[in-house]
Structure formats: structure tokens, C-alpha cells
Amino acid sequence: MRIFSFSLLPALLCALLPVGSQASTLALTAAHQACGVNAIASAPPPPAAQQRLAQSQVTSGVRDIAWVWLGSPTSRYPHAALGSRQHAASLHVLPSLAHAQLQTYSLPLHRVFEDRIPRLVDLDGDGHDEIILVEADALQGAALVVYGLRNGSVAELARGPYAGSSFRWLNPVGVADFDGDGLLDLASVTTPHIGGVLTLHHYRPPRLEPYARPTDVSNHRMGELEQQLAVVVPQANQRPVILIPDMQLTALQALRWDSPGQWTELARPLALPARVERFTPLDGGGCLKLTDGSWWRVILAP
Numbered sequence: 293m294r295i296f297s298f299s300l301l302p303a304l305l306c307a308l309l310p311v312g313s314q315a316s317t318l319a320l321t322a323a324h325q326a327c328g329v330n331a332i333a334s335a336p337p338p339p340a341a342q343q344r345l346a347q348s349q350v351t352s353g354v355r356d357i358a359w360v361w362l363g364s365p366t367s368r369y370p371h372a373a374l375g376s377r378q379h380a381a382s383l384h385v386l387p388s389l390a391h392a393q394l395q396t397y398s399l400p401l402h403r404v405f406e407d408r409i410p411r412l413v414d415l416d417g418d419g420h421d422e423i424i425l426v427e428a429d430a431l432q433g434a435a436l437v438v439y440g441l442r443n444g445s446v447a448e449l450a451r452g453p454y455a456g457s458s459f460r461w462l463n464p465v466g467v468a469d470f471d472g473d474g475l476l477d478l479a480s481v482t483t484p485h486i487g488g489v490l491t492l493h494h495y496r497p498p499r500l501e502p503y504a505r506p507t508d509v510s511n512h513r514m515g516e517l518e519q520q521l522a523v524v525v526p527q528a529n530q531r532p533v534i535l536i537p538d539m540q541l542t543a544l545q546a547l548r549w550d551s552p553g554q555w556t557e558l559a560r561p562l563a564l565p566a567r568v569e570r571f572t573p574l575d576g577g578g579c580l581k582l583t584d585g586s587w588w589r590v591i592l593a594p
């Protein structure tokens with residue numbers, strides 16, 4: 293079993309090592325660019341989205357939200373974890389209804405969206421999408437926040453705890469039912485550059501309630517725009533597995549949250565020939581781009 297490095301919380305985390313059953317295998321095979329998967333062409337975004345924050349994504353939805361993006365660039369929170377000190381001060385939502393008006397939600401002066409990707413997921417299965425974003429507070433740092441449309445307007449629905457102080461950031465991993473209770477949960481990594489803490493949250497408006505014990509990982513390189521460095525792999529009749537790099541971004545781990553409340557390390561950590569640059573989901577695993585420019589297909593085999 294791999295020895296984890298606990299640079300920040302040695303006493304606490306030594307008692308919280310993932311349990312290593314290692315019944316599965318992480319297999320790595322060389323691949324062509326993007327593992328041969330072509331990006332899906334989508335409809336052009338609305339003209340108003342041209343005003344969005346530089347290098348941020350416009351996201352399209354298929355439920356009550358047609359388009360969502362980040363706007364009102366500001367340098368009032370000068371943290372460059374994502375490569376720029378410019379962050380968004382507003383969220384813009386175009387509802388799917390015909391002739392619907394563009395809805396705008398502006399943050400107070402002490403907060404920004406320290407994020408580049410509005411993520412649309414129907415977290416509670418009511419047929420309406422929720423919007424998952426990372427906010428940052430001037431004094432308390434980042435928090436995972438969920439927004440949605442309520443009575444036609446953008447409203448905050450739930451938020452998780454702050455990272456703790458200015459310039460402490462977090463990066464989302466994905467959404468799945470990680471504890472098998474039938475309800476979707478959110479996974480994120482707090483402080484991925486200085487001792488990343490993989491955390492799972494229940495969606496319980498108005499709160500996102502952390503429930504998993506932390507483990508030491510990372511899913512972001514300081515100063516880089518790319519936020520997708522970990523994938524969630526669904527499993528038939530089993531809880532989903534998170535494939536996520538270690539703190540050095542040079543090995544992949546396969547982690548599952550198991551009853552009665554512990555991380556299981558399902559496979560021996562997979563050593564990589566270079567650092568992870570991007571990791572996107574594929575059936576049974578993911579497509580890996582490394583900092584040396586190479587592409588690899590990763591499969592979690594039973």
C-alpha cells in the first residue's frame with residue numbers, strides 16, 4: 293500500500309489512511325490525441341455570452357436552463373490559482389422557456405466566482421438543473437456553492453464551508469451518489485496545491501454538508517486554467533470510484549467511499565511518466581493528457 297504524505301495534518305490524517313483492498317487494477321495504455329474522442333459540437337451560445345469572463349466556459353443545459361455563464365470581470369480578489377487575477381462578479385442564466393429574459397445574479401463586493409466552469413446537474417432529481425460553482429470570500433477563501441432558478445430568478449440554494457482564509461481555493465471533482473443512499477453528492481478537493489483534501493458533500497439545502505473523512509490528493513496545478521484532473525467512474529451495483537492524482541500529480545489512485553465510512557483504495561497507485569495535465573471521463577476510466585504531451589487511456593479493471 294502506498295505511503296501518503298501528510299504535510300499539513302500529520303496527526304489527524306495518519307488515522308485516516310484509505311483501506312487498501314486493491315482487488316482491482318489501474319491499466320495504462322498509450323493513446324492518440326484525446327483518446328480518439330471528438331468533442332461534441334453544440335449550438336452557438338447567445339450573443340450576450342460574448343461579455344463573459346475571459347477563458348471561462350459557456351454551459352448549455354437541456355432542462356430549465358438553456359445557457360449559463362460567468363460575467364462582470366473584476367480584479368478585486370487578486371488570486372491567480374487559475375492563471376489570472378480576474379474573476380467573475382456575476383452569474384448569467386438564460387432560462388429555456390420561450391421569450392424568457394436573461395437573469396443576472398451579482399455577488400456582494402467581498403465575494404467573486406473563483407471558477408471558469410458553471411456545471412449544470414439536476415442534483416435533487418426534480419427536473420430543474422442546479423448550477424455548481426466555486427466562490428471565494430475576501431477573508432474566508434473558497435466555498436462550493438449551488439445556484440438555481442426559483443420563480444424565474446437566480447437564487448443561491450446551498451453552500452458548503454469556506455476553505456478557511458484568503459486565497460485558499462478548492463476545485464470540484466464531480467457529482468455521483470458516493471455513499472449509496474440514492475441521493476447525488478458533490479466531491480471536491482480543498483487546497484489542491486498545498487495538501488489537497490478530497491471531500492464529499494450531501495446536498496441538503498441550504499447547506500452542502502461534508503461527510504467523508506479527508507484524504508491527501510490533488511486535482512489542479514497552481515496557475516493553470518485546466519480544472520479537470522480527476523474523473524468519477526460509475527460501477528454496476530457498486531458505489532462510484534474516483535480516479536484522482538496524488539499530491540505530486542505523478543500517480544493515480546482509485547478511491548471509493550465504503551460503509552461504514554472510510555476510503556477504500558481499490559488498486560495499487562498507478563505511477564505516471566509525467567505530471568497530469570488533463571483527465572477526462574471515458575467508459576470504465578478516463579483519458580489522460582500528461583505535461584510531456586503524451587496521451588493515455590486509463591481503465592479500472594475488476
Ligand SMILES: [Ca+2]
Pocket residue numbers: 413414415416417418419420421422
Ligand atoms: Ca434540481
Ligand SMILES: [Ca+2]
Pocket residue numbers: 468469470471472473474475476477
Ligand atoms: Ca448520496
